[in-house]
Amino acid sequence: MSEIELPESDSDAEVENQLDEDDRLKPEFVRAVLEAVEAGDDEAARTLVEPLHPADIADLFELTRQEDRAGLARAVSDLLDGDVFAEMNDYVREDLIDALEPHQVADLASELDTDDAVAIIEDMDADDQREVLRAMEPDDRAAIEEALSYPEESAGRLMQRELIAVPEHWTVGDAIDYLRGHEELTTDFWEVFVVDPAHKPVGTVALSWILRTPRGIAIGDVMQREQTLIPVDMDQEEVALRFQKYALISAAVTDATGRLVGMITVDDIVHIISEEAGEDILRLSGAGDGDINQPIGLTVKTRMIWLIVNLGTAMVASSIVGLFQATIAAFALLAVLMPIVSGMGGNAGTQTLAVVIRALATNQLTSSNTRWMILRELRIAAANGAMLGALIGIGTYLVFGRTDLSIVIAVAMIINNVSAGLGGVLVPITLDKFNVDPAVSSAVFVTTLTDTMGFFSFLGLATLWGLHG
Structure with a gap:
């Protein structure tokens, strides 16, 4: 047709x-x-x-x-x-x-x-x-x-309180007559919740089942007893994960006694997933809400707080450099190369950090696989460090023609990448254990770690080797 x-x-x-x-x-x-x-x-x-x-x-x-x-x-x-x-x-x-x-x-x-x-x-x-x-x-x-x-x-x-709930002993015909006979009922719903005399949910019936089932059949015979219940005090991010995991269209919300008090629908969850994902990305950078409609004064205040924190961590890294003033004075070329080591470590740490925070947010990383995750990221960091170390070592030798300097920067690159990988895993996991949002604070700690380890490993090895101009 x-x-x-x-x-x-x-x-x-x-x-x-x-x-x-x-x-x-x-x-x-x-x-x-x-x-x-x-x-x-x-x-x-x-x-x-x-x-x-x-x-x-x-x-x-x-x-x-x-x-x-x-x-x-x-x-x-x-x-x-x-x-x-x-x-x-x-x-x-x-x-x-x-x-x-x-x-x-x-x-x-x-x-x-x-x-x-x-x-x-x-x-x-x-x-x-x-x-x-x-x-x-x-x-x-x-x-x-x-x-x-x-x-x-x-x-x-x-949640929204507007929902449709019917008793288990009703027939499909009773439910249809109820839906048609009460104009004040909500019109936006995908399923009918079935409750016991105490108003506790015992199942759900999809609208499609009601429409395709003979009127005389009991609701209890066609309802689906297995359902995902949402506690009223559950965090919205966890709610979103349940909707995603179980492919829910709507879900019943229950209070501390198990009574049905509302429902959550997937259109609300779409907003939550978008908000939470964007929120974590912005928190990693310390940019606050990142909303272009946010008042300028509030934006300046939010960003300045983290910029001041970063200033403090930068001073820590600078103090590490200060410990090796004599080495740098003896071989000024070290000052040219050391930002490469710290910078590459910072990039590696950020990569690991992003993966771990996402895994924590989506419940992919739990106490049962934490050890495996640490070992996995260490292997990745070691492999990347070895390859980057080899590249920077060869490049340094070709440019400056010094074997000792090439070996020092290559080993420092490996050490800092491994440190970055370890910090990128342990810092957010530790913060999460203490109920601190890892998306907010992790970047500061990991950046400090990679900067200090980058400077310390490179300048420390140069000092031990006795490099001089």
Whole structure:
């Protein structure tokens, strides 16, 4: 049977003209909207923005300079619903929320699922939070307050309370009638949770099973009893790992007594995986959130802290060089070559560090395979060190024609690479054992180790060999 080609709507065509091949807003479209706002033609701006998806409207605000966002918000105020705010960057959303009255924020939060509403309210000041919660309906307020009582970045903050749960003794027909007869039920779900009289989850039924099963069959006969339950206090990164490991679409969240209190869906997990991956990369460099919308003052403060720490570690490495002033004075060529040893060690340490931190984050590295991981990285470091040592040794001999200098720099290269490999494994593992995020602090320690060992091994060997000009 041939496919029927539906005519493209005007709205679809407009959106295609506003987005490039990577589904990003075209610069000329952004300029057209902002020019309309600047000219006071709010109707034209609204006409341009109206066909956009909520996520694209959020992108439009993120692409707008901070000082121009208030005018844009005024022009398209009726398009700024809860879905747009839920998609918005945290810093941009905070700017706009600050300009709204508490009852307006309450209205926005009431339109959203619990998890999205919490994302809007949780970063507000305590006084503003109380005002917003006071303006909400009692049921919505109770749900938000309960979610806010859970630790940040936990399943309790991430979950939504809107779900479908039915008793095990119901038939498929009972479940269908229930879903059709209650308009207030959530419409976004993939499975129905089955609970016992104590409201503890005992299984799940996929919507496809309900639709394909005769009405008279008991839910208990078609439900899947095995399911992945998420404790309400579980860290969101661990939640994401469970979704990834077991290929989940949604999962039940339970409290300390085992009762069903919410569910987490895969669309939330996609955001978490992206956030956690980017967060670890930025922490390795000490760049803070790395968000281009972060206030400049906060960015400077965050980066300066780690730059000062790095300054301290650089002074440690410099003091090692100071111990060998006499050797360097006797053979000034050492000062030219020693940055090569420390620099290559730093690169090797960073490679190992990145692999180990990723392995820790994804639960690939546990106490059962730590020893194997250490030995593996040591073998890799030794092999790379030997090859790099041979290359730098040969190169040094060809350039300077000195066998003794070539041997010293080759051996120093091997020693520093092995040290880098060992540090790249042991530092993050040790920090993780003490419940310190290895992505935050590891780079500083490993860099210090490779610099000091690079200088110490090269200059120390040169001193022992008695190199001189």
